[in-house]
Amino acid sequence: MPTSVLVAYGTTNGSTAQIAEAVAEVLRKEGLTADLLPAGSVADVRPYGAVVLGGGLYAGRWHRDARRFLSRHGRHLAKRPLWFFSSGPLDASASERDIPPVRGVRRAMVRLDARGHVTFGGCLEEGAKGRIARAIVRNGKGGDFRDFTAIEEWAARIADELLKERAEN
Template identity: 85%
Template sequence: MPASVLVAYGTTNGSTAQIAEAVAEVLRKGGLIPDLLPARSVVDVTPYDAVVLGSGLYAGRWHRDARRFVSRHGRQLAERPLWLFSSGPLDSSASERDIPPVRGVRRTMVRLGARSHVTFGGCLEEGAKGRIAQSIVRNGKGGDFRDFGAIEDWAARIAAELAAAQQKK
C-alpha cells in the first residue's frame, strides 16, 4: 500500500501554499498518497506515514501556524519521517547556495529528528497582505524567486526515499 504523506504549510499570502502544492503533486506522481492542508487545520497526524511541513519566513521566524503545528503535534512528528522547508529570500540566493535553517527551525529539526530542511526562494507580489509586505513590494524589493525545478527535485527525493522504505516493509 502506498505511503500516506501529510503536506502541511503555514503562509500569509499563499506563496508557500503553492510550493506545498508542487511538493504534493510530485509525491502523487511518485505513487504516494499526499494530503495537502494548511497547518492550522490539521487535527491529527497519526494517520500519516510521513509529514512534509513548510512555512514562509517572516522576520527570521516561521509562520505562527507552522510553529503551533510543531507544538501541537511534536510527539507524533518525532515518530515518523519528517521533512521541512522554508520559503523566504526575496532574491536569487536560495537558488545559488544552500541556506541553512533559521535558529528556531534548526532546533525543531534536532528535536524531532527531521530528515532534511531546504530553504526555497520566496514570492511577494502586488496585493500582499500586511503593512511590511506592502512596503517591500512598493519599494521594488518584491518578486517571485521560487525555483519550481528545485522544489520538484527535492520532493522527488522524498518520494524515492519513501517508496524505497515501503518496498522494505
C-alpha cells in the first residue's frame, strides 16, 4: 500500500502546477503523504507507492516534461497505482463533458495500466510565455477555465481508492 504519493506535473505557464498543488493538498487532507514536484526534477519514483502525473496540453500533445517523465520512469510507474490528468481547453468544454486523453497519453495509459485520466480546463492569461500563447490572449481567447471543485473531487476519489487499499492490506 502506498505510504506516499508523488504528484508530478509538466507546465509552461504555471496553470498545470496549480492544479497539481490542489491535488496534492487534497491527498494530504485525506491523510496521505504527498510530494509535489515538477516532472523534470524527479530523479526516482521508486520511493513512492503511487503517482499522479499531469501535463498541460499544447497543440494536441502533453507537455514535454510530462512525456519525458514517462520515458524516464515508465518501468517503475507500471508497478504502482498511477493516474494522469491533462489541462488545456480554453473554454468550458472540460466542465461540460469528459474529454478523452490525447493519443500519446492514451497509449501510456494502456502501456502502464494507469487507473484513470481526466482533462481539466486550462488557464492562459496576460503575461503567458510563448508567441502563440501571447497571441491567444491578445485575441481574447485566453482566460481561466479550471474548475477547482472538480479537481478536488477527482483527487478525493484517488485518496479514497488508496485509503481503501490500505485498509484491505
